[in-house]
Amino acid sequence: MLRQDTPSRQPARCVDHFFGLGGLLFEAACSYITRSMGPVRFSLRAGRLKGYGPVREGRPHVKISRVLRGEECGRQAIGNEAGRMFQIEGSRKAQERETMRKTRCMKWFAGVVIAATFWTAGARAADPVNTAFVGAEIYLWNRLADFTEILQSGVAIGPCIGGEFAITKYGTVGAYVANEQGVAFPHFIPPLWIINYLDDQQIFTPHKGLYETRAFINDHRWENTPMEDVRFPRGPWDIRAQVAAGLIHISLSVQTMQVYDFLAGLICFDPLADDQARDPTAPRQPARQLGRGVVNIVAGVVEIPVNMNQINEEKGGFAAVSYGLARGVWRTGVRMGVGVLEVVTFPMGWEPIIEPEFPFEPTKATNWRVSQPAFRRQY
Secondary structure, three states: OOOOOOOOOOOHHHHHHHHHHHHHHHHHHHHHHHHOOOOOEEEEEOOOOOOOOOOHHHHHEEEEEOOOOOOHHHHHHHHHHHHHHHHHHHHHHHHHHHHHHHHHHHHHHHHHHHHHHHHHHHOOOHHHHHHHHHHHHHHHHHHHHHOOEEEEEEEEEEEEEEEEEOOOOHHHHEEEEEEEEEEEEEOOOOHHHHHHHHOOOOOOOEEEEEEEEOOOOOOOOEOOOOHHHOOOOOOOOOOEEEEEEEEEEEEEEEEEEHHHHHHHHHHOOOOOOOOOOOOOOOOHHHHOOOOOHHHHHHHHHHHHHHHHHHHHHHHOOOHHHHHHHHHHHHHHHHHHHHHHHHHHHHHHHOOOOEEEOOOOOOOOOOOOOOOOHHHOOOO
């Protein structure tokens, strides 16, 4: 059986419902304020609330207290500090962007100045700037040439046995006999042999024949013949090592005079008088050489279809796809290599190394040929 409220209890229950509904509505409003305005602490209780003063007994009471006295003040201080740091960071980034912009402008300006300098040097062959470039390149070339001349190597094939070691001619010891055929060369780095070629030096020094020798300290030597074309070349101040074992004879020497020449050349002295020199009367066209070198690098591959077409007209299609293709590939490699050399040394203003000067010259009937660059003369 359900309990029915007496008439004396109905007014009190209505009041309770009224305050309960009001409390819920007020709590919802406080939640909205909390989300929109910041942290708010509230309390919904009936009876006495600790810290909020006396409250009448038996009535629901809602008390809201904002924590802006301590917490919000702290949050504001943190926010102000964060805002200040954000402004400082933004100012720093703006300064970095401005510095980068100025740096790019300076680089562009420097590039324009350098390009204008090169253009002026190309337009006027006697310009001091181009002369300075030529002198600098000749200096670097001479130092590189001196350095590659320090080592001297050699290999020979034939019946041989023995060995010889020398620290100049006054500290030589050893004995060997060889009936061989061999060749001496600058070093064991073949691509650098082109430096000796361009410097007008002999790359290979062949020898052949029977040679017997015994050497002791203080330049005491016995040999079957004084002829030099039957043995590896040796200098009086070289540091050498030779090993002859069975059918192979290997020689390696350090030319100390070339070491001396290289070190003296660093301060512009030439004790052996083997450096290249600039010829002030030689005409130069550096701008033309630079343009020619760039074209040879970029368009050197044109040699393939040009040669295939020439061979096709002369010998037919089968020869074009075999001999014509092979000749085109070879000439492409040569032209591109010469193009790199001409770009690197463009202040020299050489005459064309390859004829025809450019990969495709339909109106010029010049046979394809490669000439020695003018750098090997006094230039």
